[in-house]
Amino acid sequence: MTDVFATAAIRDRVLTSWTASPARFREDANAEEDLALGGYRDRLIVELAQNAADAAARAELPGRLRLTLRDQSEEGAVLVAANTGAPLTPAGVESLATLRASAKRDDATTAVGRFGVGFAAVLAVTDDPIILSRNGSVRFSREDTAALVADVPQLAEELRRRDGHVPILRLPFEADGEPPDGFETAVLLPLRDEGAADLVRRLLAEVDDTLLLALPQLEAVEIDIDGEVRELEGALDRWHVQSTADEFTTHERERLLANRPTEERSRPYWSVLWALPHDATTNVPRTVHAPTPTDEPLSLPALLLATFPLDPTRRHVADGPLTDRLVEEAATAYAELLRIRAKAGDDVLRLVPTGLPAGALDGRLREAILAQLPTTPILRAAEDDAPLQPRDAVVVDGADRALVGMLAHVIGGLVRATRTDKPALDALGVRRLPLDEVVDQLAAIAESRPPSWWQETYAAMADSVNDPLTRESLGALPVPLADGRVVRGARGLLLPGADLPAEALSTLGPYGLRVVHPDAAHETLERLGAIVASPRALLEDGALRAAVGDSPDADDPEAVAHAVLSIVDAAVRTDFLQPGDLTWLGYLALRDAAGDLTPANALVVPGSEAEAILDPDEVATVAADLVERFGPAAMEAAGVARTLGLVTADDVPLDVLPDDLADLADIEDWVAAVAELGAMAGEVSAVRDLDFVSDDAWPRALALFGANPTLRRALVQPVRVVGASGEVTDVLSYTAWWLRQNVTVAGHADPEADSVLVELLEPAPDWLADLDPEVRRALGLVRTVADLDADDAARVLDRLADPDRPVEAATVLRLWAQLGELTAVPDGAPPTVRVLDADGNTVVVDSADAVVVDAPMWLQRTDLGGHIVALGRAADVLGDLLDVPLASEVAAGKLADDGVPTPVPDLVRALAPGVPDTWWEHEELLVDDVEVDWWVTPDDRPHAATPEGLARALAWAADDWPARHLIATALVEPDRAAELLLDAAFDPRD
Structure with a gap:
């Protein structure tokens, strides 16, 4: 094996320097350890990639780096970093073995590394790094370095102190092997332990485009972890x-x-x-x-x-x-x-x-x-999307994208921005324009923009007004009106609906009717305080009422009339405006059939019921073309009569009537009659124009009350009057009161009246029979005694006491029974009264010669005077009504003797369980020295002198007067007991 990189020479040189100065050995060991454990502890992949990039730069070729991690079981995991580019050089080896002496010194324009220490990053995971290159290979080894150092006596003690830790990268050793095909250099790193393997796996997983961008000399990086390959390239894309x-x-x-x-x-x-x-x-x-x-x-x-x-x-x-x-x-x-x-x-x-x-x-x-x-210029102008420098830009606080689009042509330099953009815009120093200043700028151009532009602007503000602060800033927003004016602020303006004619709104503008122009109307204005102007809302606006009041003197009264009527017509169709809801509309000046201006409430619809029943000297007919254009319903809602009209008011103080009621005929007299009962009336619904009904039209007029539920209600429903202490009294309605005063049918006998009253009262006209009973009763017709008022009651009593009027006993008995229901009492009692004489015939006597018989035993006392027969409350009422005493008030009712106590037969007690057990028998029964057949004392003791009298006494004492006949039979025919008991089984009992 050839020592290509003179590694032996490098080792000798380094060992010589350490031997001569053991402190140098210690210094190198500390420096390397600092790098491995400190600054380079997690830079392994970056440093390997950086060396690959430097190699590619030196070769002036695009670089490729392949990082392969394999777990070789018993031998442990190995990381291989193979790269293209310039191969390893002797200068590179010397640089690796020399701290802070980079071999890239002469590669000033290409090299990334600058300190010659980056390779120390491998020591974080390995003790035996190997570099294989086409020019030769080199390795470093902790174990081999430690062995050489241990052989140097001068270093042995320091090695012992360092527990065998040596500077691994100072002593290179020869190595065999070549890089993989296609690569010039490969770094082999046998990983120290499982912890090192975990670190490598994490660092490989973190590799991304950032590495390619930081090292542009690398064209691609391939990462292979146990066969799973990931490749990075084309980061610039x-x-x-x-x-x-x-x-x-x-x-x-x-x-x-x-x-x-x-x-x-x-x-x-x-x-x-x-x-x-x-x-x-x-x-x-x-x-x-x-x-x-x-x-x-x-x-x-x-x-x-x-x-x-x-x-x-x-x-x-x-x-x-x-x-x-x-x-x-x-x-x-x-x-x-x-x-x-x-x-x-x-x-x-x-x-x-x-x-x-x-x-x-x-x-x-x-x-x-x-x-x-x-x-x-990093911003875009909202107007034309042109580049804009932030110092020239403007943003509007609270304006969303839509609003900015509308304002772009008004405010120069305006840019779009969201709420989240605020920090960035502030950092750029972009000028902020508050919405209230924008509103002022809009006011300056208000006259030059058509209403449709304003509608688009309001639509763009729809989302912005959700913020309460934004709504406040828009408080003075310009708004075009239907009459051509532009006002500041939406609050209180009226938003027209689709049913409102623009011409009418324009006509009424001079009267202060502030209606938004239809082409500008938008729901945003409603959220800023405008009111949705339904036709009804317009009618209730004070400006329209002023126009109605001014209509007779207007420059063009017909234009005003048409404008008001068109709104009334829309209100009738959409808001269910009813006749009488707004009575002041009756002052609207309209043309009549003769072409004269007349208040609507003095006009009638041609061909209507009102025209048929109202006096033509009091009312005129409205012009036919107005009816044709706006319809009868609109005319009636405006106050023109189609039938009898109504006025209604709630919670009416009786001392100060509202105008709607104050104009009613004779209303003061009705108020005077009811004010004694209280100071406040609840709902008052009254029929107007009754005084205009022609005398011969009453049958037709009164028929309207039966056909029209609203008119009927105003007639028949009482008015509730509340007193000062909260007491409530129901009184006759104004309409019923007026009709009773002015239509002479009150006090007449109703077609369905009791026959007793028919005999004593004038019959009602035949045409009233077609009206329903409640209407007839409200008109004052009398069906029962309870319907009699004080005057009617006095009239009945006078006729009853007329000696020339024949009255049957049966009639007078029924009348006496019904008079107990009378509620209205005449002021004085009649001087004569009709009574029953001893023979049961009716005769007229002075009231002083009459008594009220309120119990059947007093019928035996013919010595007391003529009898007026009644029971219970009716007896009391008749006594007061006729100023006649009760029989018990003029006689003591004293018995001459006590009689003999006698048991009541069992059969009688079985038939009438309520009878006493004892009765008192008399040979002759005298009461106040007057002989009678029977009597019952105040302590309910029955006395009798005859069988028939005993039956009556027992029935009265038992409070079972109808049983007297059954008792009489049982007393006289006791052998019929079984029959009587069987029949009695079916008698109703309490």
């Missing part, structure tokens, strides 16, 4: 790269490299490369590469490879003027990269430095970059 390089002038070398090591000063070149991945998901190392990885953190989302000067560990960039110069060059290159990418259409704001720096060098880079970018 996957990255956007911006690079620059140059050689320092002599003056620059003296200034910039003065504090650098001697051999580094001999290579006066520099280079900077920035790389951005095409795929945003590609992981970008966040460390500075010089050009291989350092420990200097980098916050920018791009790969930086630059020839920064490094400290001896090759982990950190060294401070000094050279670093300062390269920072500036890196900033210039970065700005150029962003310019190119922006021109290509990329959004580069994500690449602008923001936030806090990751380290000292990162901070200097960011500062230098931010000094360059404001004058670099």
Whole structure:
């Protein structure tokens, strides 16, 4: 084996130096150990790739590197790094065996390594590295080196102290073998242990495009791990790269490299490369590469490879003027990269430095970059997409992309930006324009833009107004109105719906109706405070009411009328506007059939019920062409009568009536009648124009109440009046009250009235029979005694006491029973009353000669006067109504003797369970010295002098008056007990 690289000579020379100075041995061992365990502990793959790149550069050929890891079981794992390019040279071997003496000294323009110590990285995983080359091979060995050192007495003690650890890479040994076919050099690294194998696997897995970008001399890197192959090539196809390089002038070398090591000063070149991945998901190392990885953190989302000067560990960039110069060059290159990418259409704001720096060098880079970018055209103008320098750009706070697009033609230099872009734009010093200032600029051009442009602008603001602060800034936004004006601020404006005619809105504008122009209307304005102007909302606007009030004196009253009617028509169709909802519309001046201007509420629709029933001297007919154009429903909603009209109000204070009610005929009299019961009325719904009904039209007019549910309700439903203490009273509606006062049918007998009342009251006109009972009752027709008011009741009593009017006993008995239901009492009692005499006939007597008989036993007392028969409450009511005493009030009802106690027969008690067990028998029963057949004392003791009287006494005492006949039968015919009991089984019992 030929010693091609004179390894023996190198070993002898190194051993001689160590023998002469054992401290040198110790120094070399410490230095190598520091490199292996410190600065180069995880740079194995990078250093192997760097050597491959240097070999390719020396050969001036594209380099290839193949990294193969094989687990050779008993022998352990082996890493092989085979590369193309220039083979190993004797100078290279000597460099490997000499710390900090690189063989690349003369390769100033190509070599990457600069210290001659990178190969020490292999010691992190192996003790026996081997280099095979076409020119020869060399190996290093911890064991062989230790053996040679142990033979030197001067070094033996130091070797013992170091526990056998020696500087492996100082003593080369001859080696046999050749690199794989196709490669010039191969580094074989038998891995020390499993931990070393794990480290190699991790480092191989981390190899990516960054290695190819850092070492451009390498065309491809192949990684083979136990047969699984991964190949890297064509990195430039996957990255956007911006690079620059140059050689320092002599003056620059003296200034910039003065504090650098001697051999580094001999290579006066520099280079900077920035790389951005095409795929945003590609992981970008966040460390500075010089050009291989350092420990200097980098916050920018791009790969930086630059020839920064490094400290001896090759982990950190060294401070000094050279670093300062390269920072500036890196900033210039970065700005150029962003310019190119922006021109290509990329959004580069994500690449602008923001936030806090990751380290000292990162901070200097960011500062230098931010000094360059404001004058670099990296933004795109929103107006024409032209390149724009940040210092010339403007962003609008709170404006999204759509809004920016609308404002681009108004604000020069405007750029699009999102909320996430704010930090980058602030870092670039882009001027911010608050939205309120934008609003002022828009106001300056408001008159020059058509309404449709404003609608597009509002649409662009749709998302922006979600932010409360943005809404506040837009508070004075210009808004074009339907009448041609432009106002500031959307709050309170009316947004027209599709059903609103533009001509009408324009006509009503001078009255203060602030309606947004239909071509400018957009929902954004609603969110800024505008009100959706349904036709109903427009009608309720004070400006339209003012137009109605001014319509008789307007310059063009017909135009105002048409405008209002068109809105009313839309409200009828879309908002269910009903007649009477807005009574003030009745003051709208309209043309009548004669061409004169007349308030709508004094007009009727031709051919309508209103025209048929209302007095033509009081109302006129509206012009037919208005009805034809706007329709009868719109005319009626505007106050023109088609039928009887309504006015309605809620919570009406009776001391101050609202205008809608105040115009009703005789309303003051109705209020005076009900105000005694309370101060506030609930819902008041009243029929108007009753005083305009023609005298001969009442049958037809009243028929409307039966056909129209709304009119009917206003008539028949009472009004609830609330008193000062909260008490509630239902009173007659205004409509019913007025009709009773003015249509002479009140107090007449209803067609369905009780026959008793028919005999005593005037019959109602026949045409009223077609009305429903509730309407007739509200009109004052009397169907039952309960329907009588005080006047009607007085009239009935007067007629009842008329001696010339024949009245049957059956009639008067029924009437007395019903008068107990009377609620309205006349002011005074009649002087004469109709009573029953001793023979059961009706006669008229002075009220002083009459008594109210409220129990059947008093019927035996004909000595007390004529009888008025009633029971319970009816007796009390009749007594008060006729000013006649009860019989019990004018007689003591005292029995002459107690009688004989006698048991009540069992049969009677079985038939009438409520009868007492005992009754008192009398030969002659005298009460107040008047002979009677039976009596029941206040303590419910029955007394009797006859069988029939006993039956009555027992039934009355048992509070079972209908049983008197059954009891009488049982007393007289006890042998019929079985029959009577069987029949009684079917009697209803409580």
